[in-house]
Amino acid sequence: MLKLYHNPRCSKSRACLQILQNASIPVEIIHYMEGGLSESLxxxxxxxxxxxxxxxxxEAIYKELNLANADKxxxxxxxxAHPKLLQRPIAELDGRIILARPPEKIVELFHD
Incomplete structure (x- = not known):
């Protein structure tokens, strides 16, 4: 099943979810702002x-923490610590991961 790392406040993330729903594609929605992220992920x-x-x-926190010069x-x-730093939406299917920007890019997961 497709996993969508989703932020409902993000228009791109909402548009991506709408594309999936319109195509009747089953999706596991992971609200990463509420948890669901790990360092390994x-x-x-x-x-x-x-x-x-x-x-x-x-993001302001990116600049506040001086992350431009930080190591990985x-x-x-x-x-x-600050999940809003994660770009979205990220989708995962069968071990393949994409950043669905623009949202229409989500269809790439369904082509070999």
Whole structure:
């Protein structure tokens, strides 16, 4: 089943979820802002997508913590403590992970 790391306050995340629902694709919604993230999961996202792809550099906390000059471990710990730093929506299906930006990119998970 497709896992969607979702923030309902994000328009891109909501649009991605709507695409999945319109296509009647079963989805496990993970509200990562309320939990559901681990350091190992974030490390896997970073390894697969690239750390610079999964972090929201425009967040105030990114600048406050001076993460631009931080090492990977420090950045991942900051993301765990401040989940709003995670770019979204991230989707996972059968071990494949994508950042669905734009939301229509979600269909890439269904093509080999």
């Amino acid at each position: 974030l490390a896997r996202f970073a390894e697969t997508l690239g750390l610079s792809t999964i972090i929201r550099e425009n 471990k420090t950045v991942l710990k900051a993301m765990l």
